[in-house]
Amino acid sequence: MNLELLLPELSLAFFAIVVIMVDLFIQRKGLLVWVSLAGLVVSAGFTLAMWGGHSQTIFNNTLAVDNFALFFKLLFLGIAALVILASVDYASKFAYFKGEYHALVLLSALGMMLMAATTDLISIYIAIELTSISLYILVGFLKDPKSTEASLKYLLLGAVASAILLYGMALIFGFTGKTQLGEIAQVLQAMSPQTLLASPGLVLGMVLLVAGFGFKIAAVPFHMWVPDVYEGAPTPITAYLSVASKAAGFAIILRVFYSAFGFPNWLSLDWGLIFAVLSAIGMTLGNVVAIPQTNIKRMLGYSSIAQAGYLMVGIAVVGLSPAADVIGRSSVLFFLASYALTNLGAFIAIIAISNKLDSDLIDDYSGMGRRAPLLALALTLCLISLIGMPPAAGFMAKFYIFSGAVQHGLLWLVVIAVINSVISAYYYLRVVKVMWLGQPVSEEKVPSSGALRLALSLSCLGVLLLGIVPGLVMRLAEIAASMFAF
């Protein structure tokens, strides 16, 4: 049993416990941030040490350590670090539970790291539950009515989604007799198309899996929880949800659908098209409903539904492309990295501004360009990246994903997607307009802690770097996509 392959996860779990201990025994709460960051750094160090090697599996093929998993682990660790830095400003709101907050962030990151590494249906479910339960608590952390309602909504809908997921997994197990993804793939390859389509349970199982995972990634029509949960949760957690849990969901979808259902080519064409349709609907609905929003967190919630739509274009490409063609997977990975930086940057700026304003309404952001020019500029850059315009990362991400789509017969989807980008420009620019053209209500500066500014600078730097010289990260995404363990 090669436990050293699990060092990133073990070290993170260890540090989560250390954080709780520190909270119990030490009065200086500032130390908690340092301990959490230390844990993330140590775990990242172990992850990096394993990069580039060949794929290995542990625990009887239920967990894989390949470049795909390592890419996501690094992504989640980075996101968690930025979220923890950005939460420093929220410290006053979590007065009594800072230890638990940081521990839960670390534990949910742990769960996500496992989600990216699992190759067995049962361990997928376990990893999802570990992540989700930590997130349910984190969403309700503010203890005001809205936050509690958001948490309950997330819990209930998440439980339903998990149940559907489990049912789908049970059906697949029932019809293939296996839970390990590679073994499922072998069973499916041995079947002929007639046998497969003649066993409706199997097809239903796949559909239910799409539904269960779709909840996680905020795909339409499983997206209803998003606006309320995003609005009610503490803003750092909204950021965390919108980026990390979405990335984890996509990691699992790629893993499951590529490994288990990818190889009978006619099967992958089927689910590829399903994702293409879901993508088109998701983009359009997300963008159109975002237009009348007045609360910036809700608006970004609908925007993330739309962005999930763009990502699903990549999944559709994975379905429609032959196994040797990496572009579908690597473009999704690149988009996730770019989206993580962009959305985190946007939310971090919002944390600082909304903290000062004590309001999340877009109209209250009026005149921010004058009161907090650097924050406003950072938010503007991230919004431009969300529209998908150069020189921001969002443009390169969309270009990469759409080029894969055009190469595999999805030009119609690309046209829908680019038109959606134009529609989205309207509501993103509305925030920009309010900030730079509006009159400020007062001339007070917007305070922000050093930690927040550090996190914001790192995000914006990342957005610009990935927008101007994306070559390195694209290459990393290619390496990460092309190695898979079955």
Add this chain to the structure above:
Amino acid sequence: MDFPYLTWIIFLPVAGAILIAFMPNLSDRLIRRMAAVFTFIPLVLSIFLFFSFDRSAGAAGAIQFEEKLSWIPTINAYYHLGVDGLSLPFVVLMAFLGFLVVLISWKIHLRPREYFAWLLLLEASILGVFSSLDLLLFFVFWEIEVIPMYFLISIWGTGRKEYSAIKYVIFTLFGSAMMLAGILSLYFATGSLSMVEMRGLDIPIAGIFFLLFIGFAIKLPVFPFHTWLPDAHTDAPTAVSVVLAGALLKMGGYGMIRICVTIFPQVALNYAPILVAFAVVTILYGAAVTLRQTDLKRLIAYSSISHMGYVLLGVFALTQVSLTGATLQMFSHGVITGLLFAVAGLVMHNSGERNLSKLGGLARQMPVIAIVFSIAGLGALGLPTTSGFAAEFLVFLGSFTSTIVAGIQVYTILAVLGIVVTAGYILWMLQRVFYGPVLEQFNGVVDADALEKVYMVTFIAVIMLVGIYPAILTDVIKLGVLPMVGG
């Protein structure tokens, strides 16, 4: 690879924009002077390029001052810059306008730091569009100009500025969206993003042609995609109108020649009849609507639509002479309309009035402005010795003798009728604003000051120079156009 002139020309304004935006404690005067310096050097460099350009016959179609670096190997994208006979005049045009608009903006007092930062960024992106030889790089520069334009119009504009700004953005982004789909399809079809490599291919797919063409047609603009233009031009601040009319519109025409005609010659041949018809509609409709305008800037804006119709006619008549004429018309219109907007801005600012029915007799109170405006107007209607005449003459000659479209002679004659209408609205405008009875309320208005006279004279000098000796430009242009018309 020698000294990377084009990179310096493009990125000096970027450096200037960053410095102006972020350096603390800058006085308004220092900001203006910095902007002037960071736009003057690219102008000098571009003029240097213009005169060191190899004009020998052997250089036909050759890319000069080329720079090529690998940018994103994963998608085969290169940082590839270069100019040939087609793009060099536009680089010079933008560098020229870029410097002059800083002078035109000398009196801006509202948030000058942001204003000049966005203005310099705008200039850099337009210069980048004209120098790019890689489709991704071209598209990146094409998109970057949208955000500065949005801010420039919506903060420093007049009238319905926020509406006009977002209208401009949505229209442009829609065109870019179509262009992106086209570029991705081209990449899929050819496996490369290099505009140079694609020159020899004759891609027969009309769908890709039209995806790309829509983007350019919205920019040029072609009827019926022109509705963003009057609002954007009218409500933008003076300097931005100059850049918009002078250089941004040309990006559309340049794209049509560089991408649509060069890479898809067969498709262009097949669809030339329809496109030439659209050109004539643009010319005549634009001119007719201009006659009805009562706002000074809106009048000039609509006249731009009409003048860009000549460009479209010249492009899709697909002969060497007509393509040369179209390019020369773009350069000439850039300078002439730039001057028209600059002077209109002066008139509006000094007299406080922009409605034609309320203006009158200003030649008495502002003689210098009146003379300059009149010369610009004569250039717009194509009076011989102005560049407008040289350009329009080449377009008409080229399209009349073209064998591409049956009956193109009829289209040409209709287009020439557009000149008559142009003369009508220009002369009528001049008469209403400057000539006629002197009005009491304008008795104290200020004429142009020294700085304004400097840039007005510079504009006129270029108009006259190109008008009297068009070979200075056509010698360069025809080298770029020649390889295209082999087919």
